Amino acid sequence: MLVSRVKNHAIRQHRVLLSLVVLGFLIWRSSSRVRVTDMPAVRVEGLNANSSRFTLNGEPIRILGGSMHYFRVPRAYWSDRMVKMKACGLNTVTTYVPWNLHEPERGAFKFHGQLELEAFINEAARVGLWVILRPGPYICAEWDLGGLPSWLLRDKNMKLRTTYPGFTAAVNSYLDKLIPRVVPLQYMKGGPIIAFQVENEYGSYGNDSQYMSFIKEALVSRGIEELLVTSDNRQGLHRGGLKGVLKTINLQKIHPEVLRQLEAAQPDRPMMVMEYWSGWFDVWGGLHHVFEADEMVPVIAELLSQGMSINLYMFHGGTNFGFMGGALGNQPYRPMITSYDYDAPLSEAGDYTPKYHRLRTLFRGYQSDNLPMMPKSQQKKPYKAVTVFQHLSLWEALVYLEKPHHSLRPVNMENLPVNNGNGQAYGYTLYETAITSGGTLNSKNNVRDKALVFVDKVFIGVLDYKTLELAVPDGKGERILSLLVENCGRVNFGKDLNNQRKGLVGDIVLNNTPLRNFNIFSLDMKPDFIERLQSTKQWKSVPKMLTYPAFFQGKLWVSGYPADTFIRLSGWSKGVVFINGQNLGRYWSIGPQQTLYLPGPWLKRGVNQVPPTYLFVRSQACVCGIYTQIGTLNSISCVSKLY
DSSP, X not given: OOOOOOOXXXXXXXXXXXXXXXXOOEEEOSSSOXXXXXXXXXXXXXXXXXXXXXXXXXXXXXXXXXXXXXXXXOGGGHHXXXXXXXHHTOOEEEEEOOHHXXXXXXXXXXXXXXXXXXXXXXXHHHHTOEEEEEOOSOOOTTBGGXXXXXXXXXXXXXXXXXXXXXXXXXXXXXXXXXXXXXXXXXXXXTXXXXXXXXXXXXXXXXXXXXXXXXXXXXXXXXXXXXXXXXXXXXXXXXXXXXXXXXXXXXXXXXXXXXXXXXXXXXXXXXXXXXXXXXXXXXXXXXXXXXXXXXXXXXXXXXXXXXXXXXXEEEEEOOBOOTTOBOEEOSTTOEEBOSBOOTTOSBOTTSOBOHHHHHHHHHHHTTBSSOOXXXXXXXXXXXXXXXXXXXXXXXXXXXXXXXXOEEESSOOOGGGSSOTTTTXXXXXXXXXXXXESOOEEEEOTTOEESEEEEEEXXXXXXEESSSOOEEEEXXXXXXXXXXXXXXXXXXXXXXXXXXXXXXXXXXXXXXXXXXXXXXXXXXXXXXXXXXHHHHHOXXXXXXXXXXXXXXXXXXXXXXXXXXXXXXXXXXXXXXXXXXXXXXXXXXXXXXXXXXXXXXXXXXXXXXXXXXXXXEEEOOOSSSXXXXXXXXXXXXXXXXXXXXX
């Protein structure tokens, strides 16, 4: 489990009502000295890479950067995290831009609130940080489908990250909306953006020789004038790159032959590590990755001693809120956990770590002026456990969904006729059909990614990548077979990108006969459904014997100024948690993550009304897993630390 550096404090008891429902600029003056300056009033030249050193406005500069993603950090904390970056000695912040958040439905764009990219960039300028923007359209980032919108997959012939006309048309439409927002924020127009990255690690993926040129032209033709760079790992470096675009490398350990290869590919040009991996990501059911400061700092010191620029990925990782975590490929399929702590110098909750302090000491040696003071960490509070007092079964909640889609054969969620013709992107999909016999149910490996299977609402087992068959009990007459399929996250890297349709992606068979005539319910957990569910009067007290899947509500009282905390779901198995309309993300008892980060700005004084959240549980106490005593499932602990 990810370890937070949150200290327990003795504090007085607070109560706030909470409804829970569980379902720089560093200018290089010599090879080792930089100083902090103000942004220049007169700008004659942007970031230049035509010699062995970067120059900015004609002055030598070494980029000391760190990655932080605005979409993984509550907007209220953008400034806090950036000020801490500045205080560590960084002069640049880098961020990806997630297309799937900004255009969740084709032609419907979102650039407000948490997604107000211009505000994030302007805040960086206010703090005193340059910006390197990585607009994609593909970003990887351990993000669902690498940041590409799922509605692209409605096209059965789609070829992502190529010059396939269906893809390039969508990219052009998106960039028509995105790029005009950032053009005025370029360095030579008075803004903080000093460079743009062209796509992301294409050398490890593609074989379309025209694709990267298309992306470059798409940026330049829309007014991008600052330095362009590409970014590749050691496997893709020899295939990546573009004429006239600076190559950068991604790594964690120094491989001299790779650095020599980079230098040979572009002699007498600056050397930069665009992604120095300060840690690593975690997957459900795996181990928590730790990269010790004693291993990391000497590598960074060596890279700096060689005159290189560097960007730490991540400097502050944040959180995969909602359903947005990606996955590793299908051999085997491994979905990302909710936390994106990344064992980074700033923790998921923005706290200082030993890495931060060691880096601050290192970077101080590259400055002639004193570093800014370190701001205090955000306060954390432990809250009393939440007693779950209401529940609503999945079957009772179906009436609050849109009418089911009737189909002769299974339809994958992206091709369902919902969301204004954009299909279903995230959440759960319920497939129901009539059967007249028992026998062997075989998924033919067409479940993406996990299905709870029921006969007449009685749970009979799970189908997933490992379990392809289930025994269906015999019974009299016609019965309803139900498969509740969860999209656990689309692959974000590798050759499987084009095969990331979710739900039932093909036939399932009973006794070798394909099932037909489905009613398909879309449970995408979008705000309108959550609001309808919350307003119903059908909620019931939690019984001694529970039936899952179900939605649950609970209340927590807090007074005083809301502070950050973590929710520990002891005894719960799998689901998501909403707080005041914010989806905190998935939890799963298999770990390594055992708590969910709850930012204080998402709480409020008094009553915190929370839309219901979907939860399904397989009890650890019995084999069948669908009925269990409430036991330890009657509370959710709000704690001040990750374990």
